[in-house]
Amino acid sequence: MSKVKKITVSNLKAISNLSADFNGCTAIITGGNNKGKSSFLKSLPERLKSVKPDTILKEGAEEGFAEWELTTGEKLIWQFDKKTKAGEKLIFITKDNIKTSLTKDIAERYFPKGFDIDQFLNDGPKKQRETLQKIVGLDFTDVDTRYKQAYENRTFANKSLEAAKAKLIPVNDSLEDSPIDTLPIQQEIAGVEAHNEKYNYTKNGIEDRKSKRKEHEEEIARLKSEIERVHKEIKEKEEAIDNINSDILKGNQWIEVKANQPKTTEEVEELNTKLQTAIEINKSIEDNKKAIQIREEYQEAEKQAKDADALVKTIEQEKTDLIKSAKLPVGFDFSDDGITYLGHAFTKEQLSSSAIYIAALKLASLNIGEVKTLHFDASYLDKNSLEEIETWATTNNLQLLIERPDFEGGEIEYHLLNDAI
Structure with missing residues (x-):
């Protein structure tokens, strides 16, 4: 297991030269808007996940690079320039200082494609629900389709039952069925x-x-x-x-x-x-025959309503069993509209900011590679929420690179929150 020891970039977008020695620690990175915080923290991992920005080099520069050194000794380097035909080179240096190409397999081992914390926090309930299903390997397409149809059928059956009930008239079960010949x-x-x-x-x-x-x-x-x-x-x-x-x-x-x-x-x-x-x-x-017929129609409508309700409940149970078998992360569950965490809807109205971010980090940690580091934007978190998240990360032996704006518009700076690992 490794973490980020040091990040160094040169001529990357808005950044000329910047180096940060994290030594595996959780850190807060600040800076004014358009100073390059996100580029500094995300460009190399995103490139290894096949996300290549249109503009890489700082304006006026001929070449540049982004280098990540890990606490276990490996280095991942992205070199880019205007000189070569390819325009870039991806290099991997082992902890034994052996230099080789940074292949797709190596990239996925250290930074696998997966969960985007910031994107997840900005997604709507339906999209968050789909993301969680994907993470735990659930596909509700068939169940949701059958549930929707069964729910609509139950609604129709209940309306038919009410209509049949409204037509009911008293039945005299002691009255003979055959009329008198007059x-x-x-x-x-x-x-x-x-x-x-x-x-x-x-x-x-x-x-x-x-x-x-x-x-x-x-x-x-x-x-x-x-x-x-x-x-x-x-x-x-x-x-x-x-x-x-x-x-x-x-x-x-x-x-x-x-x-x-x-x-x-x-x-x-x-x-x-x-x-x-x-x-x-x-x-x-004759009136009694009509009443009997109406009663039979009501009984049939009642049976259909019960059958429709039973089908809905069966599908709901099937869905519940499917969710249980998926082994969701502790605290998570699905709702009809989205997801829940700790028994509450995954919204700012129901959960604290720290709980929401910790939940998102939990999901991100499920699909983490050999680099046990997570990056997210904490623009809207207060000091107490940040402390709770830091405590959670320390408990789970994770390194956080936390991005926050500097409203004074200053240059990029970083502040370590715990001891070196």
């Missing part, structure tokens, strides 16, 4: 009406026959005084009377039959009441 009752009523009509017609016919008989009898009495003239007519009338008497007899005989007696008003009313009751029962049966 046709026989209606036919019976029609038969009674026809019977009564026939009875009245017959009775009226008898009275009419009696009246006619009387007329004939009176006519006979009149005609008897003229027997010779109307004898033949009398005979005809007598025959007519006989026929009428026969009709009357038949009519009386039919009326005297008990089955031919007229139905009473009470009996007719009873039949009408029976019909009305049957109609009302049939309506209740």
Whole structure:
């Protein structure tokens, strides 16, 4: 394990010549804006991570370099000029002072591509969540897609359940399912009406026959005084009377039959009441069938809502298990909107500045190479927060190169915060 012992640069962007002997210590580097603090601390590591700036040489210079000497004796050198075709050269010197090309493998061993603390602190919650997933090797793409679909399905199912619930009406489970056949009752009523009509017609016919008989009898009495003239007519009338008497007899005989007696008003009313009751029962049966159908629809909607909720919870548990298996750094967890640290949302409103920076440094330390050094911009940290971060770094045997602005606009200076390592 090594740390940064010394950084020396020449003609790098805004810097002419600058050397800082850190001796493996945590240090604060200050300077005015555009004095080259970030270039001094970041240019060589970023170049080894294949990040090459458009402008390297200080204006007016022909050549320059950036050299990092490690506490274990190695040196990493980036030479750049206008003379050669390549324009640059990357050199690695071993602790045994053997000079060789600084290959990609060597670069990744000392400064692997990975976590950018300053970028992470400026990212939004969603981007921070994606970064943490990448660091611990999680891919929520499939789970999030299925969760989103399941969540939308559950929302739709719950709305359908509420709509079905609003339609519910009382169900009479004791009511018979088959309606009463009212046709026989209606036919019976029609038969009674026809019977009564026939009875009245017959009775009226008898009275009419009696009246006619009387007329004939009176006519006979009149005609008897003229027997010779109307004898033949009398005979005809007598025959007519006989026929009428026969009709009357038949009519009386039919009326005297008990089955031919007229139905009473009470009996007719009873039949009408029976019909009305049957109609009302049939309506209740139809209404009950509708209520049963609505209840079944509600029960189906309720089942679908429960199934949708169960699926959401299953995916949530799957996601929880996936997170547990990833072995997140201590204190970290995922939320729907971003990430949490120590049980709080990863925001300035929920966490102290020192907690936020320590969390970011924890993540950065997961992807650190052989150089156990981290760089970050501490422009917004106060003295107490810096002390907490320094204590954390010392506990975890990490070197911090902390960049802070000099509001007076002074040249670059550095201040060591702990003893040499």
